[in-house]
Amino acid sequence: MNKKIIDCPRCLGKGRVNKEDIKRLRREYFWIEGPHCAYCDGKKQVNFDFANKVNADEWFLTSDVDQQEIQRFLNGDQEIINSVRQHEDYINYLANYLMENYVSRAINKDTIIERLCVELQSTKSEIKPIVNGLIEQIKINLLDSHK
Amino acid sequence: MIKKIKENFKIWRKLKDIKNRKEHVWTTLKKYHKESGNNYGTYEKEKYIEICFSIDNNNKVVKKYIHHIDEQNDSLKSIVYISEGFDSDKAKDILILASHFNSLMNKGHVIVNTDKETISMEYRIPLLIPYLYELEIHNQCHDHYNHSRDIVWAFNRLLIFDEDPIFIMVDLMKKIKERVK
Numbered sequence: 001m002n003k004k005i006i007d008c009p010r011c012l013g014k015g016r017v018n019k020e021d022i023k024r025l026r027r028e029y030f031w032i033e034g035p036h037c038a039y040c041d042g043k044k045q046v047n048f049d050f051a052n053k054v055n056a057d058e059w060f061l062t063s064d065v066d067q068q069e070i071q072r073f074l075n076g077d078q079e080i081i082n083s084v085r086q087h088e089d090y091i092n093y094l095a096n097y098l099m100e101n102y103v104s105r106a107i108n109k110d111t112i113i114e115r116l117c118v119e120l121q122s123t124k125s126e127i128k129p130i131v132n133g134l135i136e137q138i139k140i141n142l143l144d145s146h147k
Numbered sequence: 148m149i150k151k152i153k154e155n156f157k158i159w160r161k162l163k164d165i166k167n168r169k170e171h172v173w174t175t176l177k178k179y180h181k182e183s184g185n186n187y188g189t190y191e192k193e194k195y196i197e198i199c200f201s202i203d204n205n206n207k208v209v210k211k212y213i214h215h216i217d218e219q220n221d222s223l224k225s226i227v228y229i230s231e232g233f234d235s236d237k238a239k240d241i242l243i244l245a246s247h248f249n250s251l252m253n254k255g256h257v258i259v260n261t262d263k264e265t266i267s268m269e270y271r272i273p274l275l276i277p278y279l280y281e282l283e284i285h286n287q288c289h290d291h292y293n294h295s296r297d298i299v300w301a302f303n304r305l306l307i308f309d310e311d312p313i314f315i316m317v318d319l320m321k322k323i324k325e326r327v328k
Contacts, residue, residue, distance in 0.1 A: 099207060100209075102307075103207065103208055103303075103307070104208055104209045104210065105211075105228070105230070105231040105232070106229060106230035106231060106232070106233060106266070106302070106303070106306050106307075107230070107231055107232040107233075108232055108233055108234035108235075108264075109234070110234070111232055139307060139308065142205060142207050143203075143207070143208075143303070143307065
């Protein structure tokens with residue numbers, strides 16, 4: 001086992017994740033900047049073996065996820081890994097849809113939610129909070145130059 | 148001197164063949180876009196070219212541009228769609244912002260369609276101009292794109308960030324002043 005310690009590849013040794021880190025790791029649809037890096041647990045450094053095993057851009061590894069679930073994920077629990085990957089695809093799909101329709105074509109939010117409900121065969125109450133959250137993230141992480 | 152005579156002769160020859168200006172400008176417009184190396188769509192029957200450009204530094208906001216030979220109005224039009232379905236609750240602010248632009252712009256105008264809930268910005272010149280001076284096609288496409296960046300920026304602040312049109316205009320003026328410095 002390698003005992004080598006390296007600077008955290010996610011926060012680059014700051015102990016917190018900022019907008020630049022989010023852009024570098026292309027996680028604009030998943031994270032917002034925060035005071036605590038979940039990858040190194042704010043310690044600024046990580047074990048080389050850990051960095052080798054878990055990618056720095058692993059979106060699921062964040063401060064607001066239940067520790068037990070993170071442990072199951074790190075231990076290779078197939079059920080949770082599949083669910084994480086599925087959720088990642090879902091968020092990417094929704095975010096790209098919003099980038100194209102809400103941001104580029106400037107179609108209003110309600111129309112987009114209605115179209116998504118039809119397309120994903122889902123309900124308004126299910127889609128609306130996700131869309132609202134994603135729009136906020138897009139505004140903060142991607143449209144800061146428009147502010 | 149000889150060059151100028153040649154140019155004048157060329158224009159004179161073109162004026163004799165003025166009936167063909169639509170076809171000529173359309174061919175030149177297609178040639179211009181082909182040479183630009185960008186991806187675009189050509190609509191022969193309707194005589195327009197559709198092209199998408201990113202308008203921000205992050206390449207995240209992409210807008211659709213149309214360069215159109217308007218046979219009815221005998222003009223070359225450049226259109227950008229700013230919104231393809233805005234929130235009707237924001238119609239009042241959108242009209243205020245559009246009227247600010249329309250009173251300040253010396254070229255082009257912002258068109259708000261409250262029925263279809265669309266916003267577009269249009270440049271229009273008589274076909275005779277690009278027919279006689281081909282460089283005008285480049286000038287129109289180029290100026291229209293550059294101008295649209297500020298207008299899209301302003302409308303995005305209203306449509307996405309819910310800001311007041313007056314503050315948006317004040318910030319835009321500052322932005323332009325800093326750029327000119």
